Structures are given as C-alpha cells and as structure tokens.
Amino acid sequence: MAADAFDVAVVGGGLVGVATAWGLAREGCRVVVLDEGDRAVRASRGNFALVWVQSKGLGLPAYTSWTLRSSNAWAGFAQTLKEETGLDVCFQRPGGLHLALSDHELEARATTLKRLHNQAGAADYKAEMLDRAQVAKMVPAIGPDVVGGSYCPFDGHVNSLRLFRTLHTAIHARDVTYLPSHRVESIFKEGGEFRLRTAVREIRAAKVALAASNANMRLAPMVGLEAPMRPERGQIVVTERLRPFLHHPVTTIRQTDEGTVMIGDSKEDSTDSSRLTIGVSAKEAERAVRMFPLLARANVVRTWSAIRVMTQDGFPIYDQSESHPGAFTVCCHSGVTLAANHALSIAPMIARGALDGSLVAPFSARRFHVQKTG
Amino acid sequence: MFRRLADAGTAVGLTVDGRPIEARAGDTVAAALLAAGIGPCRTTPVSAAPRAPYCLMGVCFDCLVTIDGVGSRQACLVPVHEGMKVETQQGKREAGR
Ligand SMILES: Cc1cc2nc3c(=O)[nH]c(=O)nc-3n(C[C@H](O)[C@H](O)[C@H](O)COP(=O)(O)OP(=O)(O)OC[C@H]3O[C@@H](n4cnc5c(N)ncnc54)[C@H](O)[C@@H]3O)c2cc1C
Ligand code: FES
Numbered sequence: 001m002a003a004d005a006f007d008v009a010v011v012g013g014g015l016v017g018v019a020t021a022w023g024l025a026r027e028g029c030r031v032v033v034l035d036e037g038d039r040a041v042r043a044s045r046g047n048f049a050l051v052w053v054q055s056k057g058l059g060l061p062a063y064t065s066w067t068l069r070s071s072n073a074w075a076g077f078a079q080t081l082k083e084e085t086g087l088d089v090c091f092q093r094p095g096g097l098h099l100a101l102s103d104h105e106l107e108a109r110a111t112t113l114k115r116l117h118n119q120a121g122a123a124d125y126k127a128e129m130l131d132r133a134q135v136a137k138m139v140p141a142i143g144p145d146v147v148g149g150s151y152c153p154f155d156g157h158v159n160s161l162r163l164f165r166t167l168h169t170a171i172h173a174r175d176v177t178y179l180p181s182h183r184v185e186s187i188f189k190e191g192g193e194f195r196l197r198t199a200v201r202e203i204r205a206a207k208v209a210l211a212a213s214n215a216n217m218r219l220a221p222m223v224g225l226e227a228p229m230r231p232e233r234g235q236i237v238v239t240e241r242l243r244p245f246l247h248h249p250v251t252t253i254r255q256t257d258e259g260t261v262m263i264g265d266s267k268e269d270s271t272d273s274s275r276l277t278i279g280v281s282a283k284e285a286e287r288a289v290r291m292f293p294l295l296a297r298a299n300v301v302r303t304w305s306a307i308r309v310m311t312q313d314g315f316p317i318y319d320q321s322e323s324h325p326g327a328f329t330v331c332c333h334s335g336v337t338l339a340a341n342h343a344l345s346i347a348p349m350i351a352r353g354a355l356d357g358s359l360v361a362p363f364s365a366r367r368f369h370v371q372k373t374g
Numbered sequence: 375m376f377r378r379l380a381d382a383g384t385a386v387g388l389t390v391d392g393r394p395i396e397a398r399a400g401d402t403v404a405a406a407l408l409a410a411g412i413g414p415c416r417t418t419p420v421s422a423a424p425r426a427p428y429c430l431m432g433v434c435f436d437c438l439v440t441i442d443g444v445g446s447r448q449a450c451l452v453p454v455h456e457g458m459k460v461e462t463q464q465g466k467r468e469a470g471r
Contacts, residue, residue, distance in 0.1 A: 141470075240419075242466055242469040245469045258419070259419055297444065297445070297469075
C-alpha cells in the first residue's frame with residue numbers, strides 16, 4: 001500500500017472524528033484523520049461536557065434509545081481509554097437534574113417529559129419530576145426560587161477537554177495518522193478509491209467518514225450525501241475552583257471534578273466564536289445565582305463562546321452513500337454524550353462497510369425529504 | 375527577609391489565622407503578611423502547592439486569602455484596617471465564603 005493510501009479517511013479531528021477513528025483502529029483499520037489547523041472552530045474545545053439523557057428525543061424516539069445506549073456504554077468506554085492511555089476522563093454518572101425557577105417552568109418541564117414518554121417506541125429512561133423538598137435532599141444548596149425539577153439517573157458528565165486529549169493520545173497509540181492543517185478541499189472517487197484533496201497533498205482511502213461538523217454541509221454532496229446544518233452559538237461562564245457543593249450535574253450548571261463551576265445554556269444565531277454577548281452571559285449567571293445563591297460570591301475566571309454542531313432538526317445524521325459506496329456521514333450535536341456510540345457502535349459498522357439499519361436507519365438525512373402531509 | 379523603611383506609617387493591628395500581627399497604615403494585606411514574615415498564604419486548589427504574594431500588582435492571583443470572611447481576595451490589592459481578620463486559604467475556596 002502506498003504511503004498516502006488508507007483503509008479509512010476520517011475528515012475532521014474533533015470529538016466525533018477522533019472517537020470514530022479510535023473505534024476504527026480498534027477494528028484493525030489503517031486510519032488517517034484529516035483536520036484543520038489550531039485555529040479551527042471546534043465545538044469539541046468549548047462544550048459543557050454533559051453525558052445527558054433526559055429530554056433527548058422529542059420528535060424522534062429512536063434518539064432517546066440511541067442516547068441511552070451511549071450513556072450505558074460510557075463507563076466501559078472511559079475504562080478502556082484509561083487502560084490504553086493511562087488518562088482518566090473523570091466520567092461520573094450520579095444522575096442529573098433540571099431545575100425550575102417558577103411553577104410555569106416546572107409545568108412546562110413536566111409536559112415535555114410526558115410527551116417524550118408517550119411517544120410510540122420511547123425507551124424508558126426513568127426520568128421523574130421532583131418537588132422542591134426532593135430536590136433539596138439531593139442538592140441542599142438550592143435557593144428559595146427553585147420550585148422543583150426533574151431527575152434522570154442516567155445523566156452524567158466528564159472532563160471534556162481531557163476526553164478530547166485522551167482520544168488524541170489513544171489514536172496516536174494505535175498508529176492512526178493524524179494530519180492537522182490538512183483541510184479537505186474536495187473529495188472524489190477514482191479507480192475504486194476515494195481521493196481527498198488538500199492544499200498539502202492528496203490522500204487516498206478505500207472509505208471516507210465525514211466528521212467535519214458543520215462543514216459536512218459542504219463536503220457531503222461531493223460523495224452523494226447531504227448534511228443540512230444550522231450552526232448555533234453557545235456561551236459558557238466559568239468560576240474559580242470551589243470546594244465540592246454540587247454532586248449532581250444540572251442542565252445548566254455543573255461542578256467539575258476539580259471544583260470549577262461551569263454555567264451555560266445559551267443559544268444564539270451566530271457562527272462567530274470570536275465574540276461574546278455579555279448580556280447573554282449575565283443572564284446565565286443570574287439564573288445560576290437564583291438556583292445556587294452561594295455562587296453570588298464566586299469569582300468568574302473565564303467566559304467563552306463556541307459554535308454548536310446542529311443539524312437542521314437537531315438530531316444526528318448517520319448515513320451511507322448509495323452513489324459512492326464507502327462514504328459515510330457522522331454528524332451530531334451532543335458529541336460528548338454520544339462519543340461511546342461513535343467509538344463502539346458506529347466505527348465497527350463503518351469498518352464492516354455498512355451501517356446497521358436496525359440501530360441507525362432513523363438518522364439518515366433522507367428524513368429531510370419526507371413530504372409533509374395534512 | 376523584608377525590612378521596613380524608617381518613615382513607615384502608624385501601627386494597625388490585624389489577625390492572621392487568629393494570630394495578631396502588626397501592620398502599618400497604608401500597607402496592603404500582602405505587604406503586611408510579608409513584613410510579618412509570613413510567606414505562603416494559600417495552597418493551590420488541585421495539587422495543594424504553596425503560594426505566596428508574587429507580583430504585588432494584581433495580576434498573578436498567587437496572593438489569594440480570605441479577608442473578613444470573604445474568600446479569594448487579592449491580598450496585594452486590599453489595604454489593611456484595624457481589626458481586620460485574614461485567613462490563609464487551604465485548597466479550594468469554600469463556596470459561599
Ligand atoms: C457551548 C456548547 C455546549 C455543548 N455542550 C455539550 C454537552 O454538554 N454534551 C454534549 O454531549 N455535547 C455538547 N456540545 C456539543 C459537542 O461539543 C459537539 O457535538 C461535538 O464537539 C462535535 O464534535 P465534532 O467533532 O463533530 O465537531 P468539531 O469539534 O467542530 O470538530 C470538527 C473538526 O472538523 C474539522 N474540519 C472542518 N472542515 C474540515 C475540512 N474541510 N477538512 C478537514 N477538517 C475539517 C475542524 O477543523 C474541526 O477540528 C456542546 C457544544 C457547544 C458549542
Ligand atoms: S501578588 Fe500577584 S495578584 Fe497579588
């Protein structure tokens with residue numbers, strides 16, 4: 001085999017790409033990961049690090065099962081990574097909370113969970129509504145404005161930056177070729193193999209997995225696939241390290257293994273991650289202080305914004321090309337939560353050359369063409 | 375290690391972890407600690423390494439202490455006052471303090 005020829009070329013070295021590449025290497029594939037340079041816009045460096053199940057899948061029950069599957073695979077995934085790299089990604093699954101600051105919010109939450117539960121084929125993820133006293137028992141530091149919330153035992157979190165680093169260490173240890181500053185400009189098929197053109201050189205591979213997040217929109221049509229995206233900006237506020245007081249992650253607030261408190265749940269229509277809307281951070285912080293008044297005194301040490309990888313309906317896209325056999329898309333929001341699935345389920349499918357329809361058929365981008373009736 | 379200039383201001387009494395020390399009017403807390411021979415004023419939150427005032431101008435954050443019950447204050451930016459209670463900070467700051 002020539003030096004630049006591989007079994008699989010993974011386009012994109014974010015969490016989704018490296019998790020998939022690691023899984024492929026474990027299946028014995030010769031893998032190359034093509035990535036942009038250090039200035040790339042990467043959701044994988046700016047996310048909130050939840051492994052989150054509750055409230056996922058309204059409108060697509062298969063997404064609930066898929067998310068639950070990843071949550072259940074996470075502990076083993078983290079353990080294997082630790083054995084291979086010696087690095088601990090600090091996965092914890094103490095169960096997570098969503099807190100309501102008014103009766104109206106609490107009712108809205110209960111309605112969402114009921115609608116999720118009532119969907120045909122919905123997996124039971126054991127979410128339950130809690131009143132104020134029940135919440136206070138789990139997180140005594142709540143403020144007087146918290147009226148209740150919801151709880152799901154399958155929710156957890158990790159150290160997300162360490163996960164990113166660990167996966168890169170793991171692919172390196174498994175001899176995956178990682179090529180930064182190799183932005184893929186075009187992909188075409190010739191002589192039964194894919195050719196990926198970059199400004200540096202051309203890479204050849206028998207298969208290609210598109211994990212270039214929002215850029216999949218541009219790349220997918222080159223291999224007969226599609227990925228309709230609508231990127232969105234999120235902002236995060238980070239405090240100094242505090243003694244542990246919050247033992248369950250909350251949808252919008254979590255305390256990391258090293259004591260830092262992260263606050264964030266904003267959504268803005270923007271693709272500029274070099275800016276930050278201060279008003280948005282202020283609102284996030286204000287809600288956090290109402291939830292946990294002791295945060296009022298904490299010093300904020302950092303704020304940042306990052307661009308979410310969002311498909312047009314918010315659900316993942318896993319697809320294989322009919323016109324270009326061997327080309328796949330792996331694309332989603334919640335790439336932390338789903339990292340275990342990408343490594344342990346999606347990668348083996350790509351290694352075998354076909355997606356397993358019984359697991360991922362609902363995630364094909366063909367869903368965007370379903371005619372609306374009525 | 376440090377010696378005061380001859381024209382140092384009037385005496386101000388404060389406590390460090392309950393122990394009385396004498397500072398001078400116009401001192402910052404960091405200056406008062408150093409003049410009293412107290413080096414390390416905190417340990418870091420993760421590896422518990424000792425830290426002492428370093429830059430003395432508000433940029434390094436090595437000088438964090440608890441002052442009158444409020445944690446993580448920069449000792450080099452806060453002037454002393456009579457009766458001030460300073461506590462060295464061990465590891466992570468206590469939430470709400
Ligand atoms: C504020 C925020 C909070 C979040 N919170 C959570 C959370 O709590 N839990 C959770 O599960 N998920 C969360 N996410 C989502 C999660 O971060 C993403 O789903 C995940 O990081 C996506 O990884 P990715 O590899 O697809 O994308 P990215 O990290 O964006 O990586 C894509 C990579 O592709 C490369 N690339 C692009 N174009 C090309 C090209 N032409 N050639 C070569 N390489 C290319 C880029 O350089 C980049 O390195 C959050 C995201 C944000 C922004
Ligand atoms: S000594 Fe550097 S900030 Fe106080």
